[in-house]
Amino acid sequence: MTKEPYDLLIKNAVYFAENQLRQGHILVRQGKIDCILTSDSDITQVMADSVIDGTGLVVFPGFIDSHVHFRDPGATAKEDFFTGSCAAAAGGFTTVCDMPNVTPCTCTAETLMAKIADAEKKSLVDFGFYGAAGFGNFDQLAAMDKIGITGFKTFLQPGPKGQEENFSGLVAYDDGELWRLMNETAKIGTRHFFHCENYKIIEKMAAYLHEIGEEGYNFHYQSRPNIAEVQSIATVLQFARVTGQKVGICHISTAEGCELVKKAKAAGMDVVGETCFHYLVYSHAAIDTYGPFAKCNPPLRSQEDVDGLWAYIADGTIDMIGSDHAPHQYEEKLVGMEKEIWKAPSGIPSIETFIPTMLNQVAKGKLTPEQLVGLVSEHTAKVFGLYPRKGCIAPGSDGDFTIIDFNRETVIDITKMYTKGRKNNVMFDGVKVQGRVCYTIVRGNIVMENGVVATQEKGWGSYIYREKEDNRAYAEEKDDYHHNRR
Numbered sequence: 001m002t003k004e005p006y007d008l009l010i011k012n013a014v015y016f017a018e019n020q021l022r023q024g025h026i027l028v029r030q031g032k033i034d035c036i037l038t039s040d041s042d043i044t045q046v047m048a049d050s051v052i053d054g055t056g057l058v059v060f061p062g063f064i065d066s067h068v069h070f071r072d073p074g075a076t077a078k079e080d081f082f083t084g085s086c087a088a089a090a091g092g093f094t095t096v097c098d099m100p101n102v103t104p105c106t107c108t109a110e111t112l113m114a115k116i117a118d119a120e121k122k123s124l125v126d127f128g129f130y131g132a133a134g135f136g137n138f139d140q141l142a143a144m145d146k147i148g149i150t151g152f153k154t155f156l157q158p159g160p161k162g163q164e165e166n167f168s169g170l171v172a173y174d175d176g177e178l179w180r181l182m183n184e185t186a187k188i189g190t191r192h193f194f195h196c197e198n199y200k201i202i203e204k205m206a207a208y209l210h211e212i213g214e215e216g217y218n219f220h221y222q223s224r225p226n227i228a229e230v231q232s233i234a235t236v237l238q239f240a241r242v243t244g245q246k247v248g249i250c251h252i253s254t255a256e257g258c259e260l261v262k263k264a265k266a267a268g269m270d271v272v273g274e275t276c277f278h279y280l281v282y283s284h285a286a287i288d289t290y291g292p293f294a295k296c297n298p299p300l301r302s303q304e305d306v307d308g309l310w311a312y313i314a315d316g317t318i319d320m321i322g323s324d325h326a327p328h329q330y331e332e333k334l335v336g337m338e339k340e341i342w343k344a345p346s347g348i349p350s351i352e353t354f355i356p357t358m359l360n361q362v363a364k365g366k367l368t369p370e371q372l373v374g375l376v377s378e379h380t381a382k383v384f385g386l387y388p389r390k391g392c393i394a395p396g397s398d399g400d401f402t403i404i405d406f407n408r409e410t411v412i413d414i415t416k417m418y419t420k421g422r423k424n425n426v427m428f429d430g431v432k433v434q435g436r437v438c439y440t441i442v443r444g445n446i447v448m449e450n451g452v453v454a455t456q457e458k459g460w461g462s463y464i465y466r467e468k469e470d471n472r473a474y475a476e477e478k479d480d481y482h483h484n485r486r
């Protein structure tokens, strides 16, 4: 046993490895899991900077949020990378994957590098970045890929009014643009993710609903019918089949959309399905009650869809679950409160309610802890080329852990949240859940303990490259960087 103390000892840990619950004492050194000892006598001489007694708790590989919007740069009144990462730590996430629809849009190597440098100073948790891919930035795709992006991300709609230029590298306006774009990303081969909703259907439905005066809260989900998502997924899958491009369908909200992904997988296509926890728990009845505060895109669906999605969790069609954490200012949401829901921005700031909500589903028997490991950690790490560095408890992996107490009941209290969008979480406020995230640990460093985030660890988080042969040099540089910081 060397004299240099370990960063962290989690003694008496019950932990997940290879889909099984095991027991041992986990030791972390220089940010990585050094060894897992099974005999109690082995740890009597161990020196560690931090010691956690895992008795009564369950240690998971650090949770990874596949889908967040931290609004930085460009809309930091809604959220910034510091507050977003604090909220991630509070919610049990050791790694987040941030979306590129910011200003300036993350659609060039230059904006990507600037965003990495800025987030390295602010984040408490590790992070990956999607690179935007649109009809306007073919010349940037290869360069962004070399910087190890999580994947490409495209919205199938025109850019928001007045910001068309900023988002030309993020959107594909019609099937022609999408077809050309997918031929370009297919040359690189890195997975291409999509927000699938056919905006032309939405546009025409919205106009029709205004015309007939159907302008209550239900306007939101009636203007975005299931077919808008299903048709859009069908097109992406059809183009993927012909181009051979690997794709990911973000935040699938309909059972029929899942069925398309299931069939594509069965046909041998390389497609990843993501859903968000709110589609598994809340129907559009929540929009009828909470109006703009339950407004997100795609919208919450019928109870039939909510129930239907669970079957695709069970059969593996859904590979991963994200939060789609999408904060806005309270005042912006209020605009849609007195009718006129279409004027409020879409999105729920849900990174702190995601895991508590899912733990409650585990308590109810709708989900096993093994499934949870896959959906929010192991599969996600594999999809993003981070496994076994992330998503795994084994010697050599990063010392990332989310530690859960399944025996503790929690009442969700939005006043205790770290996201700037906390006031918008009215639909979760006061909800009682079984299970609590007790610790969030990033590379051996405790960034959250019993609901209190170690805000002084600002800047501890680091950019996580997707593993790929041609960015290995960058990867090694980053590893040195980690070690020098200790």
Ligand SMILES: [Zn+2]
Pocket: 067, 069, 099, 324, 326
């Ligand atoms: Zn999103």
